[in-house]
Amino acid sequence: MRLYISIFVGKFLIKFIELLRKFKIIKYNASVFPGSVAKKICPDILNNITYPKTTIFVTGSTGKGSTTKMITKVLLDNGYTVTTNYKGSNLVNAFITMLINDSSINGKIKTDYIVYEVDERYLKLITKYIKPDYLVINNITRDQPPRNTSFEFVFNEIKKGIYKNMHLIVNADDPLTKSFELYHKGKITYYGIEKNFMSTDKEIDYTKDNLYCPNCNSKLKFNYYHYGSVGDYKCNNCGYKRENVSYDITNIDKKKMTITINNKDEINITNYILFNLYNIITVYSVCDLLKIDGNKIIDSLNNLGIDNKIYEEIIIKDRKYITLNCKAENNATYNLALLYTSLSNEKKTIVLGLNEISRSSFELLNDKSVDKIICAGPYKYDIALRMKYAGIDEKKLIIKYNLDNIKNDLKNTKGDVYAILNFDYIEPFKNKIRGDK
Amino acid sequence: MKMTIAYLYHDLLNLYGDVGNIMALKYHLEEQKIDVTIKYLSVNDKKYFNKYDLVYIGSGTDKNLLIALEDLKNYKNDIKKYIDNNKFILATGNSFELFGKYIRIKSNVIKTLNIFNYFVEYDYDLKDRIVKDVNYKCNLINKNIIGFENHPGYLNSKEEHLFEDEGVKKKNFYGSYVIGPLLVRNPEFCKYFIKELIHNKDSKYKIIDGNYKLDELAYKN
CATH class of the missing domain: 3.40.1190.10 (Mur-like, catalytic domain)
Incomplete structure (x- = not known):
């Protein structure tokens, strides 16, 4: 009986919260709360x-x-x-x-x-x-x-x-x-x-x-x-x-x-x-x-379709922009983005907006194909410092807090643009280079 | 001047990007016109402590720390002599635990090098782990030390602290839980450390101003 009640209440809550969301009364998802109420009603629900x-x-x-x-x-x-x-x-x-x-x-x-x-x-x-x-x-x-x-x-x-x-x-x-x-x-x-x-x-x-x-x-x-x-x-x-x-x-x-x-x-x-x-x-x-x-x-x-969230190539006025979405505080995703970037010998400019930089192989960017590196975000100086210790010439570094003027910042740089960014910078970056907003 | 740095267990103890300390040392020592050699040493590599000017060791997982300990035990007397001769050791993160008497994990006591009298204890409950940003006073310089700590161990030490209530400083042994890496995040401390290191070898060596521009900007912001 408890099981029936808990499922009934859970289902009701899912629908009810969805309704509240629809009318913009609340903002959050109904993913946790219905389950937690159902578990209170029937603690053994997962066994039943x-x-x-x-x-x-x-x-x-x-x-x-x-x-x-x-x-x-x-x-x-x-x-x-x-x-x-x-x-x-x-x-x-x-x-x-x-x-x-x-x-x-x-x-x-x-x-x-x-x-x-x-x-x-x-x-x-x-x-x-x-x-x-x-x-x-x-x-x-x-x-x-x-x-x-x-x-x-x-x-x-x-x-x-x-x-x-x-x-x-x-x-x-x-x-x-x-x-x-x-x-x-x-x-x-x-x-x-x-x-x-x-x-x-x-x-x-x-x-x-x-x-x-x-x-x-x-x-x-x-x-x-x-x-x-x-x-x-x-x-x-x-x-x-x-x-x-x-x-x-x-x-x-x-x-x-x-x-x-x-x-x-x-x-x-x-x-x-x-x-x-x-x-x-x-x-x-x-x-x-x-x-x-x-x-x-x-x-x-x-037929998976292209998942633009993780990786996207955008061409605007003959210049290629590649966005590489990284998981915050995960240096394995940073390293794979760096590895991917280093595979091309073509002239390139790098945009870095990351937050945990001490444990990744930025030495891969110490290469003559890299024209400029834009260090962005609240950790911009820490990123720049990491570049210095990776042996990269400080003259190659452009240090900017946010991406608001990224189009302008990229004007005097050369080659394809590789944007290695934490997920929350990806959309703002794409919007700025496309000039949507 | 020539200087040899032994980077111990580089392939085991580099959990928090500790290698950054080596990069900063190399950069700023070379700036002082010093010819720097870095020996990347690990388990099974023969170590000659009388040939090093600085021994550096970083942080690792619990398991890797114990693998390093087994190897390091073979050099206990060499290390003792090395410290007694006023030579430099920098141990960051949990690696400096190895130089004390023991590490107790719940009821399991792991004997460490027993060079110093301190010991470390932990019950390994995740909630008790020390995970924090730090801002410590440091009497050696007139700037505070910033960085992180992320370790389960609680230090019991009557030795002199390196920073306010943290770490160990005895002769030229510098041990601290601070990661970040320590010398990258703290330019004033890096300058101090490099000066001490050089003057220990040649007290008349003239230190010139180094390039700490970005280091200082990162420290301030």
């Missing part, structure tokens, strides 16, 4: 829901939202119904709100799949009640250190949320994510990317988190790195290595803008930023394990 046959959770530091959306898209394209994050929230009460929204009054979820992006630190609070059939762990990076302390802490938090009947899907290129195998008794499937034109064998770049063997603490030997300590590694002491990769990107063709999976399936891409490619191979792995027809997965991934 009738779940669909298959549940997939996606967690990690970066890209879990995009991956969740992409898996959902492939499933929807193939005629399935999916319950997924309600308005983007990823904590426990939001999970309950999502379930209530898609359940019948007796607690039965009406869809074929649940695909849920779950916060890496709250995973254990949800899996206490519901064990997903598949758990995707994207990556664990240096992310929001005041909140997450370190990748080691996040790894241990995720570990607490894993149970042996879950099938893990993890990145084999990262010695840390691969090391869940040392603790997990259940199934694991690995995906990865093979050596390609972006790979490097440079050891010292200051951003390598996991250079030592997770199994025996000896130093790992890397054949190549994709970024940070992600690549092809082996421990000469205990034999721990990148292996058993079931889904591998075996080729990246930047002329054709395609990737090849397992030497056979070709998929169109809109950019070759590594996190984007990892998202695609993850989605392919999940959908293949769900036994979706291979050609249909490819069709669906070929």
Whole structure:
């Protein structure tokens, strides 16, 4: 009876808050509150829901939202119904709100799949009640250190949320994510990317988190790195290595803008930023394990559409502007944006609007192809200082608080413009260069 | 003048961009016309403490810190001698915990180098972790020290503090939890440290004005 009441009240609250929002009486989303009220009425609600046959959770530091959306898209394209994050929230009460929204009054979820992006630190609070059939762990990076302390802490938090009947899907290129195998008794499937034109064998770049063997603490030997300590590694002491990769990107063709999976399936891409490619191979792995027809997965991934949020190329009056959206306080996304920028030898100007700059490889910008660097935002002097210590000539630096006059600031600069910005600067930057506002 | 800096465990203890301290040191020492060599050393690399003018060590995860400790224990007497000879060590973030008596994590006591009498304790509850912006008085210079702290350990020390109620300074051992990195965020302290380092080697060496323009703008803003 409690279950019925809690679902009824939850459903009512979702509708009621939506109505209030529609008439602009309140501004916030209804993603957490209905779930928290329902849980008060029926504390055991998560044990009483009738779940669909298959549940997939996606967690990690970066890209879990995009991956969740992409898996959902492939499933929807193939005629399935999916319950997924309600308005983007990823904590426990939001999970309950999502379930209530898609359940019948007796607690039965009406869809074929649940695909849920779950916060890496709250995973254990949800899996206490519901064990997903598949758990995707994207990556664990240096992310929001005041909140997450370190990748080691996040790894241990995720570990607490894993149970042996879950099938893990993890990145084999990262010695840390691969090391869940040392603790997990259940199934694991690995995906990865093979050596390609972006790979490097440079050891010292200051951003390598996991250079030592997770199994025996000896130093790992890397054949190549994709970024940070992600690549092809082996421990000469205990034999721990990148292996058993079931889904591998075996080729990246930047002329054709395609990737090849397992030497056979070709998929169109809109950019070759590594996190984007990892998202695609993850989605392919999940959908293949769900036994979706291979050609249909490819069709669906070929038609993802361009996600302008993460990456966009804009051409205005013969000048190319590339926006690279970074996650605030996440130096892995900064590094991949820097790596991407450094791949072009053409003359370029850089715009930096970031907030956590001490731990990224800005040395990549110390190159003669870089004409000017505009350091923007409240941390403009810290950014400029980081450039100085990266060995960049101070004469190349333009220091500006905001992007209001960016069009003017860019007038006397040369080449393509690479704007490496935290997400909240992306839209203002695009608006300014387009002259919309 | 020639100077050799040993950057210890560069591949294990660089969690908070601690390498920035090395960059600042190199930049400003070279400005003083000093020929700087940086030795990137880690586990299994042989260390010759009598050859270094400065030993730098940064912050790491709990696990990496212990990997470094196992290796560092092999050099306990060398380090003791090095400090007694008034040579410089700069240890930022949790790495300076290694030079005390022990680190206690809940009931688990990890013996550290036992060079100084301080010890560190933590119960590892996330809410008890020290995560904050700092603004410490520093008696060595007339400017406050800014930066961050992010660590679980609580220091118990009767040694002289490096900054107001924080860190350890004994002879030329400088240990502090402050990250940021310390020498990048604090130009006055960087100048002071570089001056001490140089004059320790040659008290008559003439120090010229360095380029701290951006450092000072970043400090003020």
